[in-house]
Amino acid sequence: xxxxPNCNSKDIGKIGSHQFYCWSCFxxxxxxxxxxxxxxxxxxxxxxxxxDLFFEDEIPEVHxx
Numbered sequence: 001x002x003x004x005p006n007c008n009s010k011d012i013g014k015i016g017s018h019q020f021y022c023w024s025c026f027x028x029x030x031x032x033x034x035x036x037x038x039x040x041x042x043x044x045x046x047x048x049x050x051x052d053l054f055f056e057d058e059i060p061e062v063h064x065x
Contacts, residue, residue: 004029005038005054 002012002020009024020029028039028047038054039047 002029002031005036006050 001010003010004012004022004025004027006027007022007025009022011023012029013021013023015021015028018031020031021027022029026041027050028041030037030039038050040050042048
């Protein structure tokens with residue numbers, strides 16, 4: 001089960017083939033293979049990367065069951 005790296009919620013919705021949305025803290029997640037990227041959705045609909053806040057050196061691997 002995929003969990004949000006920000007709030008640890010399981011309330012994740014799928015919005016694309018590799019894109020997910022956390023309904024608890026309103027961030028977007030992109031999973032490509034075993035890599036995850038995290039984005040904030042801005043008021044105009046653009047995405048701002050939050051990877052530098054969540055992942056210091058390397059983007060973590062995702063293990064979805």
